Amino acid sequence: MKSIAALQAVVTATPFDGEPTNTELDAIEEEMPLILAEIDLLDVEIWMLDRPATALDERRVRRARNRVLDERRDLTNRAGLAQSGGAA
Numbered sequence: 001m002k003s004i005a006a007l008q009a010v011v012t013a014t015p016f017d018g019e020p021t022n023t024e025l026d027a028i029e030e031e032m033p034l035i036l037a038e039i040d041l042l043d044v045e046i047w048m049l050d051r052p053a054t055a056l057d058e059r060r061v062r063r064a065r066n067r068v069l070d071e072r073r074d075l076t077n078r079a080g081l082a083q084s085g086g087a088a
Contacts, residue, residue: 030078034071040064 020028028035041064048057 031075034068034075037064037067037071041068 041061044057044060044064048061051057053061
């Protein structure tokens with residue numbers, strides 16, 4: 001029976017240290033306003049799970065959803081500007 005130990009060295013030649021790269025950290029930083037808006041929306045939705053919705057609660061949900069949509073739009077616009085910066 002052949003041993004596959006030699007083949008494993010090729011697969012695991014570069015060890016993964018578990019830390020994000022600088023590029024990944026920059027992407028997270030760029031998306032942080034959207035992440036925070038989604039967390040706020042989730043907080044409002046969780047808060048409303050076990051109680052009847054009032055007009056004020058519906059307004060809170062609507063504001064949180066609109067904030068998420070605004071942040072998504074802003075993130076998309078920033079990404080579009082970064083990509084089209086050098087295009088002719």
